[in-house]
Amino acid sequence: MLLQLPLTYIWQPANVSSRTLVVVLHGRGDSAEGFRWFQDELAIDSLNLLLLDAPNQYYTGYSWYDSSNRLPGILESRRILDEVFTRLEQQGYTPDRTFLLGFSQGCLMTLEFGARYRRALAGYVGISGYSHNPDKLLHELNPEVNQGNWLVTHGTQDEMLAIERTRKQMQTLNAGGFRIDYREYEKSHTVDLKRELPDIREWITARLRA
DSSP: OOOOOSSOEEEEOOSSSOOEEEEEEOOTTBOGGGGTTHHHHHOOTTEEEEEEOOSEEETTEEESSBTTBHHHHHHHHHHHHHHHHHHHHHTTOOGGGEEEEEETHHHHHHHHHHTTOSSOOSEEEEESOOOSOHHHHHHHOOGGGOSSOEEEEEETTOSSSOHHHHHHHHHHHHHTTOOOEEEEESOOSSOOTTTHHHHHHHHHHHHHHO
16 A cells, blocks of 8 residues: 655555554664564454654664664654654544554654654554653653553563663653553563563454454
8 A cells, every 4th residue: 555654664454454553663773674574473464564664864774863862863753753643644544543563762752752642542562662751751741642552561681771771761650640551571672472472462452352
């Protein structure tokens, strides 16, 4: 399907006719190509997947922001994602049937964009990432998105993003009233196909049933 979007992307249609969508945000240095496998492994026939390339070139891949000076890139990527979701809705993919899922930098963007977006999505999944500024996020959180449809996962053996920071941030966000289901897995900076992915599948399926 040809979508008019401000980012390059890969479109993976559902196995059955459906307007339910998962928008996938990759990590630093990766691309949409790096998540082609995800639809088959997730194995939910009714889900279309939209795999986005981040806006900034980073070696052979892309990034959502500069890790040494995060805020300018985060703000620009938030603006671009706002445009993406506006165009998706115009083309029949409504927020209430759209999930946002991000890995690493994509996890941060899921939090930073999703928590502030003017419309509530069907669900939000952040994998192996962190928040840019939890206190500011709580202050700017759109109450309409805070319906318990947030899942954040992290690895106890993550060699790139220490679990201690993410764990503390999720505690801060939950203590501040942001309802996030935070789960830890014995894994490195990756997606665990044996335990984590089945949990994500079950979590998304429960929201589809609802």
